[in-house]
Amino acid sequence: MIFSSTLLENAVNEFAKLPGIGKKTALRLVLHLLKKNTDDVKDFSEAILKMREEINFCTRCYNISDKQLCNICADRARRQQMICVVESIRDVIAIESTQQYNGLYHILGGVISPLDGIGPDQLQIDSLIKRVDEEKVEELIFALSPNIQGDTTIFYISKKLKAKAIRITTIARGIAFGGELEYADEMTLARSISNRMPVENYVGNKF
Amino acid sequence: MIFSSTLLENAVNEFAKLPGIGKKTALRLVLHLLKKNTDDVKDFSEAILKMREEINFCTRCYNISDKQLCNICADRARRQQMICVVESIRDVIAIESTQQYNGLYHILGGVISPLDGIGPDQLQIDSLIKRVDEEKVEELIFALSPNIQGDTTIFYISKKLKAKAIRITTIARGIAFGGELEYADEMTLARSISNRMPVENYVGNKF
Numbered sequence: 001m002i003f004s005s006t007l008l009e010n011a012v013n014e015f016a017k018l019p020g021i022g023k024k025t026a027l028r029l030v031l032h033l034l035k036k037n038t039d040d041v042k043d044f045s046e047a048i049l050k051m052r053e054e055i056n057f058c059t060r061c062y063n064i065s066d067k068q069l070c071n072i073c074a075d076r077a078r079r080q081q082m083i084c085v086v087e088s089i090r091d092v093i094a095i096e097s098t099q100q101y102n103g104l105y106h107i108l109g110g111v112i113s114p115l116d117g118i119g120p121d122q123l124q125i126d127s128l129i130k131r132v133d134e135e136k137v138e139e140l141i142f143a144l145s146p147n148i149q150g151d152t153t154i155f156y157i158s159k160k161l162k163a164k165a166i167r168i169t170t171i172a173r174g175i176a177f178g179g180e181l182e183y184a185d186e187m188t189l190a191r192s193i194s195n196r197m198p199v200e201n202y203v204g205n206k207f
Numbered sequence: 208m209i210f211s212s213t214l215l216e217n218a219v220n221e222f223a224k225l226p227g228i229g230k231k232t233a234l235r236l237v238l239h240l241l242k243k244n245t246d247d248v249k250d251f252s253e254a255i256l257k258m259r260e261e262i263n264f265c266t267r268c269y270n271i272s273d274k275q276l277c278n279i280c281a282d283r284a285r286r287q288q289m290i291c292v293v294e295s296i297r298d299v300i301a302i303e304s305t306q307q308y309n310g311l312y313h314i315l316g317g318v319i320s321p322l323d324g325i326g327p328d329q330l331q332i333d334s335l336i337k338r339v340d341e342e343k344v345e346e347l348i349f350a351l352s353p354n355i356q357g358d359t360t361i362f363y364i365s366k367k368l369k370a371k372a373i374r375i376t377t378i379a380r381g382i383a384f385g386g387e388l389e390y391a392d393e394m395t396l397a398r399s400i401s402n403r404m405p406v407e408n409y410v411g412n413k414f
Contacts (some may be wrong), residue, residue, distance in 0.1 A: 001300050004279055007261055011258035014250060014251045014255065015251075017251070019236075021236075021240075027300065028297075029225050029226070034258070034259060034271070035254065038260055041255060041256060044224070044255065045253070045256040046252070047220075047221040048218050048221065052248040054247075055214050057214065064241070065211055066212050088321075090235075093208055093209065093210065096209040096211075
């Protein structure tokens with residue numbers, strides 16, 4: 001693409017760096033912003049920079065948070081002895097949208113995947129074990145994407161917790177094997193939380 | 208969607224205001240930016256705000272420009288007596304990408320469309336007529352989207368210029384009727400400029 005304006009070109013190039021956005025879409029978005037008044041564009045621009053500069057991670061569950069403790073961990077009305085273990089903050093948002101869960105979360109930051117060079121040390125697994133001990137956790141619900149890496153992670157963590165007197169469950173497999181958790185519809189996801197099952201009964205369990 | 212962070216929520220909402228971007232895509236883009244380092248996000252944020260605040264319109268052809276005169280109008284190597292009339296800056300970018308045209312442009316800002324309340328006065332038609340007089344224009348090439356509104360606009364402008372001794376052409380109809388100019392592939396668009404035809408010979412011409 002050949003541009004008559006460097007300012008326009010820079011803005012288009014910045015948008016085109018985002019995943020799934022090509023040059024034509026980037027141009028469309030930029031021309032849309034160009035039609036908006038300056039205050040609206042300022043709001044857009046500032047919301048993004050502010051988010052990047054000021055956002056924190058909850059020191060307890062590693063969720064994205066404005067403060068030291070995220071809204072969920074700070075909410076004393078939620079069940080404090082139940083932790084749902086997820087890969088990423090997107091899964092927290094998906095599960096929260098079902099309004100079927102009122103315990104806490106623990107965000108691993110991924111799953112064990114030796115092929116991608118991700119081992120237990122790169123994930124928030126030690127901090128999870130520590131929480132189980134310190135917070136007198138009664139139940140751990142795994143809500144990981146149903147694939148080999150997710151299963152490996154469940155196996156690894158539940159082996160580490162074998163000696164503890166806690167219930168370890170995984171959300172029901174309503175989601176197709178190989179599917180991604182965040183794209184499940186809310187109903188399927190809600191049911192998979194209600195119908196969670198003990199890891200040892202879990203059909204297809206190879207460990 | 209329920210968010211644990213207001214900063215995150217604001218950023219997602221701002222992205223979701225853009226055309227064609229829903230909440231899930233917005234979240235994906237925001238989480239992508241969150242993984243980038245602060246300087247990259249600053250570049251993104253600043254490029255967009257700077258573009259909105261500092262961009263001008265060329266006083267001659269109404270193209271987007273950093274200065275009073277756009278790069279194309281300021282380029283003395285281009286043919287000064289040939290003006291390509293287009294709807295929007297996106298069409299200029301599309302035609303420039305073909306590298307088949309080295310005259311000037313005139314951006315109308317739309318086409319005559321009474322149903323949308325767009326009449327000749329809302330468009331840069333008077334300024335085009337003025338340019339034809341003042342710049343000793345020899346040829347006017349219409350490169351408007353091939354639909355009723357585009358045809359009406361060609362008709363209106365060429366009627367106004369009937370008395371002048373200039374050649375008025377339209378790009379060849381290589382593009383399907385009802386199609387959008389900006390989505391044409393470069394080869395079709397390039398040929399449609401090379402094979403431009405006088406308006407009076409144009410098949411399908413009802414006026």
